[in-house]
Amino acid sequence: MKLISFTVASSYLSLSTRAALPPGYEDQMWCAPGNCEIYTNPYGYVGAASSFNKCYNPETGETTEGVWTGSLTNVTVPDGWIQPQMCTEEQYSQCDTNTQCTLLISPGCDCYVSSSIHPYQACEGNDCNLSGCTGYECGGYVGVCQPGYNGTGNTCMIESTDAIGATTAPVPTPAPSSSKMSARLSMAIKVLLISSSSAAIYYI
Numbered sequence: 001m002k003l004i005s006f007t008v009a010s011s012y013l014s015l016s017t018r019a020a021l022p023p024g025y026e027d028q029m030w031c032a033p034g035n036c037e038i039y040t041n042p043y044g045y046v047g048a049a050s051s052f053n054k055c056y057n058p059e060t061g062e063t064t065e066g067v068w069t070g071s072l073t074n075v076t077v078p079d080g081w082i083q084p085q086m087c088t089e090e091q092y093s094q095c096d097t098n099t100q101c102t103l104l105i106s107p108g109c110d111c112y113v114s115s116s117i118h119p120y121q122a123c124e125g126n127d128c129n130l131s132g133c134t135g136y137e138c139g140g141y142v143g144v145c146q147p148g149y150n151g152t153g154n155t156c157m158i159e160s161t162d163a164i165g166a167t168t169a170p171v172p173t174p175a176p177s178s179s180k181m182s183a184r185l186s187m188a189i190k191v192l193l194i195s196s197s198s199a200a201i202y203y204i
Helices: 008-016 179-188
Strands: 004-006 028-030 036-039 053-057 062-064 067-069 101-105 111-115 141-146 155-160 190-193 199-202
Touching (some): 101 141, 101 155
Antiparallel strands (some): 004 199, 036 053, 053 062, 141 155, 190 199
């Protein structure tokens, strides 16, 4: 499911969690030297921070998994690895306009969005068998170029057409421990009013 509805009050509480896992499991991400942190979420899913936040090397263009630590884990960080800053727009940006965010269908018959600048492919070659799909899986969705935060790059997101034009609810400012956490929190949630009593939350 790409969209979850809550009351506005409960959506504000979710700002402090930033992910599906409770605090203590994925509190810090570590990357090899020379990497910065990017956010990518082609399916618009909600989940653990490690599913969407990755290490990116601006020099090589390579995206890799980070190592995550927390107060409730005993994960060992590789020697020399760093806690990266969010990549700047100059280092990594998926789009400038909505036209650079294209909707595609995966072999599992799920709709996802791909950037023309940094393409995401759900499959390759013979693995791209869509025989079980209707071809209409992306009906009701659009690809949107979501602006970055505080100098970070833009991100291609998949959104429901029902949410387009909805009024954006005021989002309270969290009290993170660092400016990088503030950026990650601000990118994590977009609150759109669906009605006077509920809100749709996108983790972006």
